[in-house]
Amino acid sequence: MTDFNYTLWIFLIPFLVFILLGLAGHRLKARISGLLGTAALGVVTVLSYITAYFYYFRTAGINDVFRKITVFDSTWLHFTDTLEIKMGILLDPISVMMLIVISTVSLMVHIYSLGYMKGEKGFERYYSFLSLFAFSMMGLVVATNIFQMYIFWELVGISSYLLIGFYYQKPEAVRASKKAFIVTRFADLGFLIGILLLSFNTRTFDFSVLTDPQGTAIAHSSGISFLGLSVTTWSMILVYLGGVGKSAMFPFHIWLPDAMEGPTPVSALIHAATMVVAGVYLVARMFPVYFFAAPAALEIVAWIGAFSSLFAAIIACTQTDIKRVLAYSTISQIGYMMLALGVSGYGGHDGLGFMASMFHLFTHAMFKALLFLCAGAIIHAVHSNFMTDMGGLRKYLPLTHLTFLIACLAISGIPPFSGFFSKDEILAAAFHHNKVLFFIEYAVAGITAFYMFRLYFTVFRGEDRHYHTVPHEAPPTMTIPLIILATAAAFSGFIPFSKLVTSDGKAFQTHIEWGIAIPSVLIATTGIGTAYVMYVRNPSLPGRIISIFKHSYKLALNKFYIDEMYLFITKKIIFRYISEPVAWFDRHIVDRTMNALAIVTQVVSFRIREFQSGQLQKYAFFFISGTILLALTLIYLLH
Amino acid sequence: MNAGIPLSYFLILAAVMFFTGIYGFLNRRNLITILMSVELILNSVNINFLALNRYLFPHKLEGFFFSLFIITVAAAEAAVAIALIINIYRRFTTINVEDVNIMKY
Numbered sequence: 001m002t003d004f005n006y007t008l009w010i011f012l013i014p015f016l017v018f019i020l021l022g023l024a025g026h027r028l029k030a031r032i033s034g035l036l037g038t039a040a041l042g043v044v045t046v047l048s049y050i051t052a053y054f055y056y057f058r059t060a061g062i063n064d065v066f067r068k069i070t071v072f073d074s075t076w077l078h079f080t081d082t083l084e085i086k087m088g089i090l091l092d093p094i095s096v097m098m099l100i101v102i103s104t105v106s107l108m109v110h111i112y113s114l115g116y117m118k119g120e121k122g123f124e125r126y127y128s129f130l131s132l133f134a135f136s137m138m139g140l141v142v143a144t145n146i147f148q149m150y151i152f153w154e155l156v157g158i159s160s161y162l163l164i165g166f167y168y169q170k171p172e173a174v175r176a177s178k179k180a181f182i183v184t185r186f187a188d189l190g191f192l193i194g195i196l197l198l199s200f201n202t203r204t205f206d207f208s209v210l211t212d213p214q215g216t217a218i219a220h221s222s223g224i225s226f227l228g229l230s231v232t233t234w235s236m237i238l239v240y241l242g243g244v245g246k247s248a249m250f251p252f253h254i255w256l257p258d259a260m261e262g263p264t265p266v267s268a269l270i271h272a273a274t275m276v277v278a279g280v281y282l283v284a285r286m287f288p289v290y291f292f293a294a295p296a297a298l299e300i301v302a303w304i305g306a307f308s309s310l311f312a313a314i315i316a317c318t319q320t321d322i323k324r325v326l327a328y329s330t331i332s333q334i335g336y337m338m339l340a341l342g343v344s345g346y347g348g349h350d351g352l353g354f355m356a357s358m359f360h361l362f363t364h365a366m367f368k369a370l371l372f373l374c375a376g377a378i379i380h381a382v383h384s385n386f387m388t389d390m391g392g393l394r395k396y397l398p399l400t401h402l403t404f405l406i407a408c409l410a411i412s413g414i415p416p417f418s419g420f421f422s423k424d425e426i427l428a429a430a431f432h433h434n435k436v437l438f439f440i441e442y443a444v445a446g447i448t449a450f451y452m453f454r455l456y457f458t459v460f461r462g463e464d465r466h467y468h469t470v471p472h473e474a475p476p477t478m479t480i481p482l483i484i485l486a487t488a489a490a491f492s493g494f495i496p497f498s499k500l501v502t503s504d505g506k507a508f509q510t511h512i513e514w515g516i517a518i519p520s521v522l523i524a525t526t527g528i529g530t531a532y533v534m535y536v537r538n539p540s541l542p543g544r545i546i547s548i549f550k551h552s553y554k555l556a557l558n559k560f561y562i563d564e565m566y567l568f569i570t571k572k573i574i575f576r577y578i579s580e581p582v583a584w585f586d587r588h589i590v591d592r593t594m595n596a597l598a599i600v601t602q603v604v605s606f607r608i609r610e611f612q613s614g615q616l617q618k619y620a621f622f623f624i625s626g627t628i629l630l631a632l633t634l635i636y637l638l639h
Numbered sequence: 640m641n642a643g644i645p646l647s648y649f650l651i652l653a654a655v656m657f658f659t660g661i662y663g664f665l666n667r668r669n670l671i672t673i674l675m676s677v678e679l680i681l682n683s684v685n686i687n688f689l690a691l692n693r694y695l696f697p698h699k700l701e702g703f704f705f706s707l708f709i710i711t712v713a714a715a716e717a718a719v720a721i722a723l724i725i726n727i728y729r730r731f732t733t734i735n736v737e738d739v740n741i742m743k744y
Contacts, residue, residue: 614740616673617665624661 004054004069007089010047010099011142013040014135018128025124034117037127038110041134045103048096055096056500068092068208068505073144082203088144090207093501094284094358098141101365102274104488106134108481109269112373115477116265116380126166130269133159137274141281145205146195149282153191153246156275157184163270164262176258183255187245194238198289201231211288213346213504229296236294239286240301243279247334250308254563256331260323264376267323272330272372273365280337280361287354287503291346302342302433306440309335311560313447317454318557321385322375325455326368329411332444333364339441340426343433344503351503352510353433356425359497363418366492367410370485374404377478378459381471387455392464396471399479401460403486408456410489412449412524415517418493424517431516445520449527457535649690656683670724670734674717681713 017040025033055069073088110130117126136155143149158181165177199205226234243249248256259271270276283290283301290298309332316328337357344353377400382390394401410419423445430438473479499507534541546553555561656679663676685706692702728734 609744612742612744614743616736616739621665624665 004051004089004091005072006047007051007091007142008072010044010051010103011089011135011138013044014131014138016040018131018135021124021128021131025128028124030123031114033124033127034110034114037131038107038114040131041103041107041110044134044138045107048099048103051091052096052100055091056093070144070208073206085147085205086145087148089142090144091142093505094281095141097358097362097501098281099138101362102134102137102141105269105273105365105369105485106130108369108373108485109265112268112376112478112481113263113265115475116376117263120263122166126163126263129159129162129166130266133163133270133275137278140278143207145207146199146210146286147205149285150188150191150195153242153278154188156278157181157188157246160184160259160270160275163266164259166262166266170261172258173261176255176261180255180259183252184245187252188242190238190245191242194235194240194242197231197235197238201235207285211286213288213292230294232289233294233296236286236290236297237300240279240283240297243282243338244304245279246282247276247279247338248308248331249279249304249335249338250311251562253308253312253331254566257324257327257559260321260327264323264372264379267327268369268372268376271327272368276330276334277337277361277365280334280341280357283338283341284354284358287341287344288346290341291344298342300342302339302437305335305338305340305342306437307335308332309339309444310440310447313444313451314556315559316451317447318553320387322378322387322455322459323372323385325387325451326371326375329371329448329452330368332448333360333368333411336423336426336441336444337361337364339437340429343430343437347504348502348506348508349510351508352425353429354503355498355501355508355510356422356429358501360422360426362495362497363410363422363489363492366485367407367417367419367489370403370407370482370489371411373478373482373485374400374407377474377482378404380474380478382467383469387458389465390459391462392460393471394460397460397473399473399482403482404456404460406486407489408452411452412528413445413520414524414528415521416493417490418488420517420521421493421512424512424520425510427520428513428516442520442523446523446527449524450531453528453531454535457531461536462539646690646694649686649694653683653687653690656680656686668735668737670727670736673736674720674724677720678713678717681709685709 017037021028021033021037028036069091070088073086073090075084076087077085079085110127113126113130117123120126133156136152136159140149140152140156143152161177161181164180165173167173195205198210202210204210225231229237245252256271256276260267262271290301312328312331312335316325316332319325319328337360340353340357340360342353344351344357346354377397378390378393379385381393381397381400384390406417410417413420413423415421427438427441427445430441474482498510502508534545558564660676660679660683663679664673667673667676688702688706688709692699696702724734727739731738733739
């Protein structure tokens with residue numbers, strides 16, 4: 001069955017469920033709407049797996065190259081013969097892989113939310129927004145052209161806004177959702193300008209035409225240049241800015257930690273596994289353009305990725321809110337993915353970075369979603385987000401403990417868990433490209449292990465605290481997704497990614513480079529060991545280290561004051577010098593002009609209305625004098 | 640015809656009647672008086688039609704027929720006007736036209 005028309009249903013079903021639950025949800029019982037959303041997503045997951053099976057194992061073309069299959073591509077808006085906006089579905093190794101990731105994690109989150117969000121007000125609204133998100137994200141990954149991707153990009157931003165601000169009566173949640181939307185929207189301005197520049201120069205929006213390595217789009221690129229970089233480089237940098245915003249790279253990372261105000265399953269789905277990797281996906285999708293026509297932009301991608309991962313890892317070491325630690329961890333891991341794309345070549349074994357990035361995206365989605373869902377279970381049990389309120393939970397939450405441990409081992413890169421394989425490939429790719437980047441990421445691997453196990457040891461080991469209510473294990477709707485994701489986190493490292501997802505569709509052989517794997521496992525174990533010493537053996541050690549490094553600790557704890565800088569720039573500079581004069585102008589000049597027009601009309605009308613006095617003889621007088629005037633004019637003046 | 644009354648005398652008569660009617664319409668307070676002035680205006684127009692027909696088109700009769708119409712219509716209209724005045728009296732207890740001014744701004 002190589003006819004892929006059923007893929008249309010993959011993203012239409014969530015849209016229909018969104019509309020149904022959005023309009024009629026409150027009339028259904030809460031449980032029914034939850035089950036409906038979950039069942040719909042179950043169908044979508046099955047369809048995605050079927051698509052993947054047929055794509056990867058039945059449609060390998062000549063020479064085992066996975067080619068792009070356009071399922072359909074219909075014109076949506078037609079402006080002129082050269083300017084058309086189409087909508088369609090494009091299947092290619094990365095989009096099918098993303099379909100699997102999105103549908104699996106979404107399904108787990110849907111099932112989990114049946115238990116976690118039980119009894120919440122707005123339960124139907126939650127499920128309809130989750131379906132909207134699934135629809136938007138699927139539409140993003142199967143986009144055939146960059147404009148369709150931009151449309152769904154914005155839709156994903158909306159879903160994120162709606163879900164972060166789900167508890168809309170909490171002012172922090174509202175503030176966080178506004179911040180997320182505004183920061184990503186600002187980054188999307190760069191994206192839009194990049195799209196326009198790129199499509200103006202290459203005369204097309206379509207991905208198959210743009211990214212064809214032998215095609216004209218790439219060949220025509222190095223024409224005009226501006227400030228030393230070609231137009232294509234500028235447009236790819238601008239496009240990357242959109243990715244920086246959506247994927248929370250420095251300097252647009254500020255929204256992601258605050259986005260933790262949303263419900264925990266939302267954080268698992270959107271802000272860990274799927275939406276935040278949209279930026280990585282964008283670079284991967286446009287990778288041939290980046291590699292052949294704008295290599296300078298690719299360097300920028302790599303360096304921003306590396307810097308963000310280091311930056312976020314340092315901050316994560318000091319945070320005490322579980323979800324914030326995980327949020328910074330997400331930023332750090334996405335930095336890895338960006339770095340891997342940035343150091344990658346194209347074609348066969350040179351495309352190792354590309355393959356590693358996609359592999360890490362897959363494994364990261366699994367273990368990060370697992371981490372967030374475990375965090376949800378912990379928060380559900382202890383009723384607090386803060387590590388300082390937890391300790392010794394190992395005996396109360398055995399299942400959560402086991403799955404959390406598996407996820408921590410995976411993210412630290414300990415074999416045989418999945419994180420080891422994907423991280424090893426990334427480090428290998430970085431090593432062969434640029435040693436500095438390699439060392440940064442190598443250090444970050446150690447720091448990652450350290451802060452993840454700091455989290456693990458303080459929550460599950462250590463001394464028992466006095467809990468108000470005895471923490472109990474989560475109900476099965478919450479623990480079954482944990483088990484499924486833990487299996488994925490443990491075993492997905494064995495998937496032969498290099499045979500399936502590569503930069504040009506051709507499979508290649510990878511092997512573990514022991515020269516890189518062994519040091520990375522060593523530094524991860526060092527990190528784990530340090531965390532063990534500091535948080536289990538010698539609990540006073542952290543306090544002593546903090547008092548030695550007081551200033552650095554304070555900097556890291558306050559997230560390097562980046563939020564304060566943004567607030568300063570917006571409130572003191574932009575608001576005071578730009579927004580307030582404009583607001584003054586609007587209120588006093590524009591509004592007053594309109595008011596003046598109205599007042600003048602009113603005054604004139606007060607004077608004129610006295611003509612209608614109700615007195616018959618006055619009316620008759622005007623009538624007669626008018627007639628006489630008319631008669632005189634006709635008789636004397638028109639002769 | 641030469642020994643007859645010149646046409647202009649009739650026309651001047653009609654004009655004087657017309658403007659007397661208009662003066663009465665605009666300056667009198669009693670509704671019945673206003674109705675009488677309207678009748679004056681109609682009759683002046685009638686005289687105009689008859690005189691012009693007799694003097695300018697002696698062998699035609701359209702002017703005379705139109706005068707008959709005018710008389711009929713004037714009668715009907717006077718009936719309607721009286722009905723109106725009776726209703727106004729019932730509503731306002733006065734037939735002073737200056738007191739019937741509630742349809743205003």
